[in-house]
Amino acid sequence: MADRKYWLFKSEPNAYSYADLQKDGVAEWDGVRNYQARNLLRDDIKEGDGILFYHSNAAPMAVVGTAIVVRSGYPDSTAWDPKSAHPDSKSSPDEPRWYMVDIKADQEFKEPVTLEAIKVLPGLEKMMVGQRGARLSVQPVSSEEWNIVTKLGLG
DNA sequence: GCCAACGTTGGC
DNA sequence: GCCAACGTTGGC
Numbered sequence: 001m002a003d004r005k006y007w008l009f010k011s012e013p014n015a016y017s018y019a020d021l022q023k024d025g026v027a028e029w030d031g032v033r034n035y036q037a038r039n040l041l042r043d044d045i046k047e048g049d050g051i052l053f054y055h056s057n058a059a060p061m062a063v064v065g066t067a068i069v070v071r072s073g074y075p076d077s078t079a080w081d082p083k084s085a086h087p088d089s090k091s092s093p094d095e096p097r098w099y100m101v102d103i104k105a106d107q108e109f110k111e112p113v114t115l116e117a118i119k120v121l122p123g124l125e126k127m128m129v130g131q132r133g134a135r136l137s138v139q140p141v142s143s144e145e146w147n148i149v150t151k152l153g154l155g
Numbered sequence: 156g157c158c159a160a161c162g163t164t165g166g167c
Numbered sequence: 168g169c170c171a172a173c174g175t176t177g178g179c
Contacts, residue, residue: 012177034162057177115178133160135176 006141008052022105030100031086037138042073042099062112071102109153
């Protein structure tokens, strides 16, 4: 796919790990409540795109595998579900404020690519996840970065 | 557990 | 519309 794009999704393994994703098969990536990330989910993240699945607040913090987008952005219905983990009364089915995508696990890394490694590896210095204070939970990744990280992880 | 970064909220 | 207070993220 010529216009395939690449992303990095952060998740705290305490809350939702790569193993959980493998177990679940397809997962709805809901609960994102940040406008910058929302715009990416709504406008830019398309079926077939590649995802680096990153464990934050973990030991070690690392990209642990890849996932594939199986459904492009659509309204996050958990926003108007008062029983959900992230309700937002300002979002409604008529005027959805938040978006999500569906993803499924692809290739688990043999060797997790740690944050420590990302910070020092040639070609990865610019990766957003390695920048100080980069809190965005959905980040763009260049095809060069994708190639380097997946090659390292898959061995 | 601490705290820097930074997005959001609310008083004015 | 400014900006201080507050809350959250997430590395350390």
